[in-house]
């Protein structure tokens with residue numbers, strides 16, 4: 296029988312898996328670390344897949360989480376193109392699809408998720424694209440280079456980034472969004488309106504309240520029938536309607552799965568309902584200390600931060616709790632960053648102008664609650680300003696939003712003054 300033993304088994308060689316392996320070594324973990332991943336390449340960053348990787352000529356080697364040679368240097372073993380089929384959490388055993396058995400002392404599940412699909416639009420079908428992996432991105436890039444038009448189903452971050460890249464490559468792009476505004480769950484209405492303008496200014500046909508009723512895929516292209524009777528046609532289609540967390544194996548192993556968000560439930564240290572089994576990244580659901588409720592986040596920062604928590608718990612060292620959620624998107628020539636989380640009842644204040652005839656737009660929207668804590672901040676081409684506010688936001692320090700929104704006033708002294716009223720906090 297083909298059996299192997301490891302100290303830590305990491306299932307999933309993606310952002311969280313790779314980061315956790317590195318963090319384990321940073322935290323002094325000395326036993327064997329084995330990362331098993333179903334994809335062929337070494338762990339790579341996914342954010343470029345909808346941005347530079349689509350428009351440029353880059354290859355996976357350009358976007359690796361860690362450089363080639365890193366794993367050897369850190370004694371981190373990888374087993375790629377290998378899938379864990381089942382997990383026995385009591386017996387501390389994993390069974391690979393190949394038939395190999397791996398016993399482990401601790402296990403981290405970092406299996407991410409899969410693109411949500413539309414029935415009848417099978418991944419891999421000619422002219423139909425989903426975007427989750429480097430293989431998806433290279434296939435999409437290839438067809439975008441040969442086509443003149445693309446229909447994009449879904450006006451979330453991914454759909455908008457693909458539309459932005461398509462326009463930069465000279466394709467005509469139509470985005471079909473079911474909601475009545477873009478990014479409605481992530482930004483306030485003013486910001487959605489601003490984005491809508493920037494999207495249409497870039498030449499994208501953005502259709503809100505769109506109901507896709509039928510799909511037709513032919514040798515020469517694709518068509519979508521909308522409620523209301525209109526039919527739209529293009530050379531190709533990208534479906535970007537969200538992610539299904541990859542939790543089937545965890546569920547079969549009896550681990551608790553959140554009934555609402557579908558993630559593997561973990562505690563503050565990222566431990567699942569089974570001792571010695573952790574989960575991190577897009578597949579996990581956790582009570583977030585900033586938000587105060589259980590949530591499954593799909594972001595680069597969350598994958599890295601949860602990986603750090605899990606690695607610290609496994610290595611038995613203390614680490615700081617999660618920071619406020621942070622997300623970024625590059626689209627239509629703008630860098631959008633979001634720190635914190637929208638909740639009902641926030642009042643938004645703006646620092647900077649929505650438009651400026653002489654320069655690129657640069658502004659922040661700060662959402663404060665009744666206690667004058669900033670719980671949600673959106674920065675458009677203002678990442679540097681957002682970084683200065685971060686200590687205030689992470690610590691929920693009350694502030695004067697009116698002074699912060701005076702764009703002529705430097706932020707740093709205002710942040711220092713606000714933090715000084717909370718003696719244990721400092722800003723660098």
Ligand SMILES: Cc1cc2nc3c(=O)[nH]c(=O)nc-3n(C[C@H](O)[C@H](O)[C@H](O)COP(=O)(O)OP(=O)(O)OC[C@H]3O[C@@H](n4cnc5c(N)ncnc54)[C@H](O)[C@@H]3O)c2cc1C
Pocket residue numbers: 306307308309310311312331332333334340341342343344345377378379380405406407408426427428453541544575576577578592593594595596598621622623624625
């Ligand atoms: C196109 C794209 C653009 C993005 N842009 C941004 C952005 O601009 N900003 C941002 O903050 N976030 C962005 N994200 C999100 C971010 O990349 C993810 O949140 C992050 O990759 C999640 O990391 P993860 O380790 O949880 O999952 P992943 O990185 O998906 O890794 C999971 C890995 O586990 C493997 N796996 C699954 N099941 C098994 C199994 N049974 N056995 C072995 N291996 C398995 C998978 O094949 C995969 O390789 C983007 C994502 C995509 C797809």
